[in-house]
Amino acid sequence: MGTIRIKDLLLRIIIGINDWERKKKQDVLINIEIDYNSEKAMESDDINHALDYKSLVKKIISEVEQTEFCN
Numbered sequence: 001m002g003t004i005r006i007k008d009l010l011l012r013i014i015i016g017i018n019d020w021e022r023k024k025k026q027d028v029l030i031n032i033e034i035d036y037n038s039e040k041a042m043e044s045d046d047i048n049h050a051l052d053y054k055s056l057v058k059k060i061i062s063e064v065e066q067t068e069f070c071n
Contacts, residue, residue, distance in 0.1 A: 002038030004053050011064050
């Protein structure tokens with residue numbers, strides 16, 4: 001089992017319910033820990049079998065930044 005930790009990923013997003021909050025992006029700090037099956041990558045020692053955390057971070061950024069959270 002492998003673990004990837006994404007620490008202190010700072011994103012600017014629309015969040016909140018007040019009018020002023022909905023007009024200006026605010027900082028949100030994200031920390032994520034993901035456990036995944038890394039057995040194949042460890043056995044093969046092939047980077048192609050590993051979890052691509054760069055792509056994962058890009059996907060997280062894309063999903064969070066296009067969402068407008070409100071309470």
